[in-house]
Amino acid sequence: MTSTDTQIAAILQRWDGELVITHADQISGSWFVIAVHSTRLGPGGGGTRMRSYPSLAAAIQDACQLAQSMTAKFAAANFPLGGAKAVIALPTGWDDRDRTALLQRFGTLVRRLRGLYVTGPDVGTQAEDMDVIATTGAPYVFGRTPAAGGAGSSAPPTALGVFCAIEALATHLFGSAALGGRRVLVQGAGGVGQELIVRLQHAGAEVLVSEIDPGVTQRLQGTGITLVAPDQVMATPCDIFAPCALGGVLNHVSIAQLRCRGIAGAANNQLATAEDAERLRARGIVYVPDFVANSGGAITVVAVEALGWSPAQAEAKVRAISDTVRQVLQQAERRLAQMPTMEASTVIATAGSREPESQPRSSV
Ligand code: PPY
Numbered sequence: 001m002t003s004t005d006t007q008i009a010a011i012l013q014r015w016d017g018e019l020v021i022t023h024a025d026q027i028s029g030s031w032f033v034i035a036v037h038s039t040r041l042g043p044g045g046g047g048t049r050m051r052s053y054p055s056l057a058a059a060i061q062d063a064c065q066l067a068q069s070m071t072a073k074f075a076a077a078n079f080p081l082g083g084a085k086a087v088i089a090l091p092t093g094w095d096d097r098d099r100t101a102l103l104q105r106f107g108t109l110v111r112r113l114r115g116l117y118v119t120g121p122d123v124g125t126q127a128e129d130m131d132v133i134a135t136t137g138a139p140y141v142f143g144r145t146p147a148a149g150g151a152g153s154s155a156p157p158t159a160l161g162v163f164c165a166i167e168a169l170a171t172h173l174f175g176s177a178a179l180g181g182r183r184v185l186v187q188g189a190g191g192v193g194q195e196l197i198v199r200l201q202h203a204g205a206e207v208l209v210s211e212i213d214p215g216v217t218q219r220l221q222g223t224g225i226t227l228v229a230p231d232q233v234m235a236t237p238c239d240i241f242a243p244c245a246l247g248g249v250l251n252h253v254s255i256a257q258l259r260c261r262g263i264a265g266a267a268n269n270q271l272a273t274a275e276d277a278e279r280l281r282a283r284g285i286v287y288v289p290d291f292v293a294n295s296g297g298a299i300t301v302v303a304v305e306a307l308g309w310s311p312a313q314a315e316a317k318v319r320a321i322s323d324t325v326r327q328v329l330q331q332a333e334r335r336l337a338q339m340p341t342m343e344a345s346t347v348i349a350t351a352g353s354r355e356p357e358s359q360p361r362s363s364v
Contacts, residue, residue: 007057015064018044019116022060023109028102029091032109033059034117037067037083043115044084045142045302046070047122048106048133052090059089065247065269066122070298073291075349076324077299077317079307084117086110088124100132107137115140120154120301122268123246126191127153142301151304154297157314158266159195161296161321165264165288166200166240168325172333173239173261173286177322180204185228185238185260188245189216192266192294196244197225208238212245234258241265243290248272250287255279264288264325277342289345292324324348 001009012020017037025032033056036044046067053059063085071083088106110119110133120142121130131148134141144150166184167177174182184200185208186193193209200207201224210228211217217227228236234249234257241260243249247269255276263270263285270290271277280287296318303314324345332344 004055004057007055008060011057011061011064015068017064017067020060020064021109021113021117022056025102025105027105028094028098030094030102031056031059031087031089032106033063033087033089034109034113035060035063035067035085035087036117037064037085038071039082039116040071041075041082042080043082043118043140044070045074045081045118045120045298046083046085047120047143048086048088048125048129049122050088050090050124050129052092052094053087056089059087063087069268069291072289072346072349073295073298074302076292076345077295079299079302081118081302081306085122086117086119099129103129103132104136107133107135107141110137110140113140118142120298142305143297144305151301151311151314153191154301155191156195157300157318158192158294158297159199160315161299161318162192162196162242162244162264162266162293163199163203164296164319164322165293165325166242167203168322169240169262169264169286169288169329171326172329178204181206182240183208183238184240184242185210185233185236186242186244187233187249187265188243188267189213189220190244192297193242193244196242196266197223201225208236243267243270247290250276250280252276252279255283255285258283258285260285262286262288264293265290266294268294271342274342277340281340286329287341288325289328289342291349292321292328292345296321 019036021034023032066085074081127145130144171177189211207225209225210233234254237259243265251272300314303309328345332341
């Protein structure tokens with residue numbers, strides 16, 4: 001075997017998921033990777049991440065890890081879906097003018113799977129892209145625009161869920177959900193990060209923001225936030241740290257630097273390794289598992305588009321993320337004798353997975 005073979009073999013052998021589909025899109029030079037982690041509770045659901053990767057192995061690894069957290073996300077929400085994720089790994093020199101045709105070819109693959117996998121938005125894709133994927137991939141596409149019959153952007157409900165998670169975390173740490181005067185550091189002012197910043201400001205928090213895109217940082221000037229240089233994020237003192245950029249930011253190096261009391265953010269897979277949950281606990285930093293804090297978008301698109309809930313019912317379910325967080329933190333602290341929060345939420349997700357909330361009406 002070549003070293004690439006060995007790398008891919010190791011990723012697949014370590015992973016406890018069901019199936020990985022890889023497709024070489026010859027026209028563009030992209031890879032389509034669909035990782036189906038679990039279909040125990042229903043079709044494997046999870047968004048499509050579109051970006052370039054250093055290697056095919058890196059793309060497969062990302063899809064597998066992200067799919068795993070989708071299983072936990074839907075189980076914790078008590079929804080009748082399993083976990084999956086797709087990656088469109090773009091070639092170097094990708095020309096975005098070819099986006100529509102690429103997404104349509106991806107949709108064709110999704111449709112050929114006949115509902116084993118249901119897609120939606122993720123980093124690098126949005127509601128308008130879901131409309132395009134649905135032209136070939138329907139009915140296995142969530143998160144389309146309202147004009148196309150979907151629930152629209154998942155960014156606002158995701159941000160609402162993270163905000164509710166932060167309030168519950170503040171209650172746990174400080175005895176009150178009030179964020180007035182609390183320092184919250186948001187890493188990443190993308191779609192979700194920006195919505196979260198506004199909510200935090202309305203709640204009276206002192207908001208610190210770190211963002212790598214100079215265009216975005218320029219727009220943030222004069223909005224009342226304090227900018228933090230990206231290389232200073234981990235060492236900046238704050239009450240609550242909200243990672244809302246890419247995953248893997250909490251690792252053995254960064255955890256040693258952290259000067260916060262708790263963490264709740266929108267990024268998927270914030271922990272670099274499973275051991276990092278224990279590293280945080282040992283440092284006395286309370287970690288709200290990412291798949292609970294960031295589940296608002298997934299909850300909303302599935303509730304509205306597959307379960308037939310009204311937007312108001314979906315919003316109530318997103319706000320209930322604060323109850324789940326409270327339960328997770330209390331169990332971790334008291335009942336489960338100091339187990340890491342990640343483990344406590346897995347216990348709750350597993351308990352929830354026995355009785356899905358309601359059966360989907362249509363496509364899933
Ligand atoms: C996520 O929450 O990370 C998602 O991937 C959202 C989602 C939910 C359901 C189907 C597709 C995408």
